[in-house]
Amino acid sequence: MDHAPDRPVPPQAPPRRIALRRAMRWLGGSLLILALLLALLLGWLLHSEQGGLWALGRVPGLSVVQPQGSFSGERWAAQSVRWQGAAGELTLQDVRIEGIRWHWTAVPGAQIGLRLARVQVAALRWTSAPDQPPSPPPTDLGLPLALDLQALSIGRLDLDGTPLTELAARAELGPNSHHIVLEQVRDARASVRGEARLATRGPMTVDATAQAGSLPDSQAPWQAEARASGPLSDLRVQLEMRGSASGQSTPPRLSLAAQLHPLASWPLGEVALTATALDLAALHEGWPRSALDRKSTRLNSSH
Numbered sequence: 342m343d344h345a346p347d348r349p350v351p352p353q354a355p356p357r358r359i360a361l362r363r364a365m366r367w368l369g370g371s372l373l374i375l376a377l378l379l380a381l382l383l384g385w386l387l388h389s390e391q392g393g394l395w396a397l398g399r400v401p402g403l404s405v406v407q408p409q410g411s412f413s414g415e416r417w418a419a420q421s422v423r424w425q426g427a428a429g430e431l432t433l434q435d436v437r438i439e440g441i442r443w444h445w446t447a448v449p450g451a452q453i454g455l456r457l458a459r460v461q462v463a464a465l466r467w468t469s470a471p472d473q474p475p476s477p478p479p480t481d482l483g484l485p486l487a488l489d490l491q492a493l494s495i496g497r498l499d500l501d502g503t504p505l506t507e508l509a510a511r512a513e514l515g516p517n518s519h520h521i522v523l524e525q526v527r528d529a530r531a532s533v534r535g536e537a538r539l540a541t542r543g544p545m546t547v548d549a550t551a552q553a554g555s556l557p558d559s560q561a562p563w564q565a566e567a568r569a570s571g572p573l574s575d576l577r578v579q580l581e582m583r584g585s586a587s588g589q590s591t592p593p594r595l596s597l598a599a600q601l602h603p604l605a606s607w608p609l610g611e612v613a614l615t616a617t618a619l620d621l622a623a624l625h626e627g628w629p630r631s632a633l634d635r636k637s638t639r640l641n642s643s644h
Contacts, residue, residue, distance in 0.1 A: 396412075400424075401426075402424050402425045402426045403422070403423070403424050404422075404423045404424075405419050405421070405422050405423075406419060406420045406421045406422075406423075407419060407420040407421075410438075411441075412441060413441055413442075413443055414441055415439065415440065415441070416437070416438065416439050416441075417437075417438045417441060418436060418437045418438070419433075419436045420434075420435065421433065421434050421435075421436070422436050427470060427473065428469065428470060428473065428476070429467060429468050429469040429470045429473075430466075430467070430468045430470075431465070431466070431467050432464075432465070432466045432467075433462050433464070433465055434462070434463045434464040434465075435461075435462065435463035435464070436460075436461070436462050436463075437459075437460070437461040437462075438457055438459070438460050438461075439457075439458050439459040439460075439461075440456070440457060440458025440459060440491075441455075441456075441457060441458075442455070442456040442457075442458075443455055444456065446486075446487045448487040448515050448516070448517075449516070449517060450483070450515070450516030450517050451484075451485070451486050451487040451515055451516050452486075453486045453487070454486060454487040454488075454489065455486055455487070455488050455489070456489040456491065457488070457489070457490050457491065458491050458492065459491065459492045459493075459494075460490060460492070460493045460494070461494050461495075462493075462494070462495045462496070463495075463496045463497070464495075464496060464497040464498075464499075465495050465497070465498045465499070466498075466499040467498075467499070467500050467501065468501060469501050478574065478604040479545075479604075480542075481541060481542055482519070482539065482541040482542075482545065483515065483516040483517060483541035483542065484514050484515060484516060485516065486515075486516075487513075487514075487515045487516070488512070488513070488514040488515070489513055490510075490511055490512045490513075490514070491511055492509075492511055493508070493509070493510045493511060493512070494507075494508065494509050495508040498526075503528075504528065504529070505526050505527065505528050506526075506527050506528070507525060507526065507527050508523075508525065508526040509523075509524040509525045509526075510522060510523045510524055510526075511524070515541075516541065517540070517541055517542065518538065518539065518540050518541060519537075519538070519539045519541065520536075520537075520538050521536070521537045521538075521539075522535075522536050523535045523536065523537075523551075527556070530555060530556060530559065531553055531554060531555055531556065532553065532554060532556065533551060533552070533553045534551070534552055534553075535549065535550055535551030535552065535567075536549065536550055536551075537549035537550075539573070544572035544573070544574070545572060545573035545574075546570075546571065546572055546573075547569055547570060547571060547572070547573055547576060548569075548570050549568065549569045549570070550566070550567070550568050550569075551566070551567045551568075552564070552565070552566050552567075553565045553566075553567070561584060561585070561593075562584060562585050563582060563583065563584035563585070563593065564582070564583060564584075565580060565581065565582035565583075565595075566580070566581050566582075567579065567580045567581075569601070573603060573604065574602060574603070574604045574605070575600065575601075575602060576600070576601040576602075576603065577598075577599075577600060577601075578597075578598070578599045578600075578601055579597070579598050580595070580596070580597040580598075580599075581595070581596055581597075582594065582595040582596075582597075583595075591617060592617075593616075593617060594615075594616070594617045595614065595615070595616045595617075596614065596615045596616075597612065597613070597614045597615075598612070598613045598614075599611070599612045599613070600612075
């Protein structure tokens, strides 16, 4: 009696390979579940008012009074926002944010972008903490995302007792560079506008310009232009100011070139100035009336 030939038995995978396959399947499934949970958590944080409240409560030193809205909608508002840290205290009154949009971005170094159509603040107050040791120089001023602030307006500002009003600005802030446009800010006697670009790493190169002038009802009108450029630790500043004669025989004028070290304990370096019939009282309410005349004066300031 003939017997059919035995069929070859397929080789069995080694036990270690089977265990590895099972572990990879388990790991892949676990990562998928974790990604879904993170997506749900992120959605809850951004799209629900309760999630926003939970996130705000986790920021050290931050307190928010009567927040309304979510961080991914048409509007978020709060009666007041207060942050207190080692550097000082920041208080914002009547905060309104409109047109909040999160999106993927092609900005180098950032995957996520945030666009804010408008941020309005009725009043801002900053009070520096007393007797604080100087902070170490920063090594990176970049953000982990690309922030597009299309319109910022602040009605009143109090910066360590210095009052300002009617600030209007816009900004593009990112991982590698910042671009800020100051459309206007005013004090009791002058208004200022300007623009600045800053690299966030390395020497942190700055390129900034500003234009200032007296208010329309000033008795001693003047205009000024300034430019700052170079590494943040060693800025070269040039200033040109001119005024109207207003009955004087010689109109006031000031030319200044200075070296600034913003990150040093004593920021003022060498200064060269030329002044003609300069009235300091026209620039600041607390300064005395004067008619300064200085020709090619050089000062080498040291602490």
